[in-house]
Amino acid sequence: MNVPPTSPIAVVTGASSGIGEATARQLAAAGFHVVVGARRLDRLERIAAEIGGTALELDVTDPESVAAFSAAVPRVEVLVNNAGGALGVEPVAESELETWRWMYEVNVLGTLSVTKTLLPALIASGNGRVVNIGSIAAREPYRGGAGYNAAKHAVSALTRVLRIEMMGEPVRVTQIDPGMAETEFSVIRFSGDAARAASVYDGMVPLTAEDVAEAIVFAVTRPPHVNIDTMLIMPTDQVAAQVIHRR
Template sequence: MSTRTAVVTGASSGIGEATARELAKQGYHVYIGARRVDRLERLAAEIGGTALPLDVTDDASVEAFAAAIEHANVLVNNAGGAKGLAPVAQADLDDWRWMWETNVLGTLRVTKALLPKLIASGDGLIVTITSVAAFEAYENGSGYTSAKHAQAVLHRTLRTELLGQPVRLTEIAPGAVETEFSLVRFGGDAERAAKVYEGIDNLVADDIAEIVGFVASRPPHVNLDQIIVKPRDQAAAGRFHRR
């Protein structure tokens, strides 16, 4: 195919939205998926992409999404998130189920559905947005950190399983990025979410999108396996310099 295509999940806001813009600037036709279709349609009109409804926790939704994509060169597994900040002793099992369904099984569903098209492209790329939480554990975050560890292991295993196939795999693990992430984690509590980023010179969605764009622009023989990126004010998952 003459037009290279990219697929971005969780594209209705934050890193996914910024990544869709970045890849469109590089000349990709971008398929964007998320549940908030109204936002997707506005973004698609802006970048000349294709908006498709997608719920990564639903098998039928993922199947319909993948069927609507004729061919794919790049897949950015960005859909995910956190819910709650409770210690293990008070863990909310529904929050855990949501995090595992979205981060782990969601990534699995979409990757599995699009993998044949990525291989068939002759030069495929899978970028999975994990987190520093895929490398560390922190108090009250076991639901999210365990899900991100599992998502990362899924991605890293695929790197070995696809050895010899024309597909590259890159894991990007961001630290603190000021998006809607904490707003979702705290059930829409804007005041509590704002405190997470208070006094820090945080990363923003465009910072991560630019890294995705750099990865996508490398020649086919270059595989950037893992990229960990944090703001200068962050040393570890829960350790920050605040002003």
């Protein structure tokens, strides 16, 4: 990995599309050498080539993959834990344990695994920043969201505890909670049903991945005495998880 010694390094997980890709592009524009990680290496390599970054395959649910990824990163100043996702909208009575298990593994254990592995390097940097991507689902339980709500509430608890534990250390911890943002999120949630995913945003104007990325870059570029603790970002047409103005 050829990184100029003066360039800070930012790691972005789940960077092959959506919020992760937009964040990688904006961090690169802000002067970071960005290491993009995800399972879809072909997409990562295209993004890395366009932003002058480094593409490394990463499955946050696989400890060996996380270890190999982290070993390839020489140092790190910023970690954006963006890898995550939701599956299904079934009520609790009809929930599949495997679906819940996947959401917990990718959202919670994946965030834990990457953070734990890179934390020594973040501390050693003297100005480390961890940004965990939560969701409005981490703040408001809603009908059909139990599994994702549970996972994102757990991410929020992990983030709060890390913030406490890093007090006195040179690492700042931030949680960004997006509301409705039009990315691949709903396509994955509905098992590839693009039409159903698109209908989620009918009659309203959702956030874009770039909107959320701007908030992430803002948080990590504050001076060292400033920590953006949490930020909830919703489109103007949304005032709560399931309270949406549609035209």
